[in-house]
Amino acid sequence: MERVERSRIHRVRKKRKKKWTFRILTVFILLILGVGAYFGTQIWGAFANSGKKLSKSDLRKSQVEFQKAPFTVLLIGTDQRGHTANWRSDVLILAAVNPKTKSIKLVSIPRDVYTEIPNSGGVKTKINAAPYYGYKSGVGQVQNIRLAIEHVLHIPVDYYARINFQGFEDIVDALNGVDVNVKFPFHQAAIGGKMVYFEPGEHHLNGSEALAYVRMRHQDPKGDLGRNERQREVISALINKMASAEGVFNFGDVMKAVGNNFEMSFQATDIPALIELYRSIPQQNIETLQANVTFEKIPGVGDVDILNQAERDRINKIMSEQLGIKPQPGGTTGAGVGTDDSNQSNGQSTGESDSY
Numbered sequence: 435m436e437r438v439e440r441s442r443i444h445r446v447r448k449k450r451k452k453k454w455t456f457r458i459l460t461v462f463i464l465l466i467l468g469v470g471a472y473f474g475t476q477i478w479g480a481f482a483n484s485g486k487k488l489s490k491s492d493l494r495k496s497q498v499e500f501q502k503a504p505f506t507v508l509l510i511g512t513d514q515r516g517h518t519a520n521w522r523s524d525v526l527i528l529a530a531v532n533p534k535t536k537s538i539k540l541v542s543i544p545r546d547v548y549t550e551i552p553n554s555g556g557v558k559t560k561i562n563a564a565p566y567y568g569y570k571s572g573v574g575q576v577q578n579i580r581l582a583i584e585h586v587l588h589i590p591v592d593y594y595a596r597i598n599f600q601g602f603e604d605i606v607d608a609l610n611g612v613d614v615n616v617k618f619p620f621h622q623a624a625i626g627g628k629m630v631y632f633e634p635g636e637h638h639l640n641g642s643e644a645l646a647y648v649r650m651r652h653q654d655p656k657g658d659l660g661r662n663e664r665q666r667e668v669i670s671a672l673i674n675k676m677a678s679a680e681g682v683f684n685f686g687d688v689m690k691a692v693g694n695n696f697e698m699s700f701q702a703t704d705i706p707a708l709i710e711l712y713r714s715i716p717q718q719n720i721e722t723l724q725a726n727v728t729f730e731k732i733p734g735v736g737d738v739d740i741l742n743q744a745e746r747d748r749i750n751k752i753m754s755e756q757l758g759i760k761p762q763p764g765g766t767t768g769a770g771v772g773t774d775d776s777n778q779s780n781g782q783s784t785g786e787s788d789s790y
Contacts, residue, residue, distance in 0.1 A: 498592045503533075506592045508593070509525070511597055526583065528587070533711055539722075544725065548738035595698040596698070606668075615667070728740045
């Protein structure tokens with residue numbers, strides 16, 4: 435048992451001005467691209483072997499080239515520990531990037547959204563189980579979570595980036611910890627089972643403690659919403675540190691943590707163009723979408739988030755317009771998992787054709 439001791443914060447916290455999902459995206463972008471072109475050669479070496487090519491989405495007529503057309507990136511935080519082959523998704527954020535309008539729209543998909551899981555034989559459960567069924571069926575974890583997201587929102591997933599628990603811990607430790615403001619007392623087991631106790635007030639957390647801090651939800655009166663607030667608090671602190679002199683000094687350690695625990699479908703040769711694209715997008719052109727859910731208890735599954743059809747259609751319309759494609763209201767009614775433009779299925783089912 436270990437109680438986190440209160441510590442003094444020696445600098446004034448900057449007022450939060452950006453949406454929380456922008457902070458999450460920025461962390462991923464910083465991890466992919468670094469803090470600037472100055473570090474290009476180091477980044478190239480860290481990611482030269484990490485590119486995992488993702489096949490064309492079934493919701494696209496052709497493969498999207500991010501330098502020429504609007505595209506999506508699925509950001510995945512996983513509960514993978516060490517080198518275990520099987521994992522579940524803990525954080526899911528879909529980013530729609532439009533290079534022409536220099537804008538990004540993001541939507542966070544709650545991990546407990548209740549849906550039919552592709553390649554599961556018709557199982558309905560929480561969406562974070564999709565990687566498990568992808569692993570079990572041989573389809574692949576990333577491919578199956580991609581199919582699940584496309585089933586729920588009927589928006590194509592073109593690229594992805596994934597980081598695991600160990601990577602999160604290592605990045606926090608590489609930056610010498612983060613400062614947080616605990617709102618209420620709670621406790622949470624760290625990876626490995628060690629219990630960490632949190633008391634109200636300002637604290638300095640190491641990687642293991644920070645992960646426990648952002649994972650707890652059952653003791654939070656706000657549930658997943660409170661958990662999301664703590665996630666964006668830590669991510670904001672990480673961004674500030676990565677952009678600071680201390681972050682620059684420890685950049686090598688951060689890249690080492692990323693390289694060991696991170697993968698993406700972008701290739702090393704894509705990095706310079708991604709750097710240029712991201713730097714060209716004004717912060718005010720990055721918009722967050724809140725997925726509004728209701729809560730239910732499903733026998734045999736537990737507490738789940740319900741994303742009703744009207745809300746799916748609303749998100750689909752906004753994201754489709756961002757991508758310059760035709761909205762698909764009601765696209766997830768019926769079986770429709772993994773449907774492509776010509777009504778050909780991936781072995782799950784068929785649905786209405788798309789006009790992308």
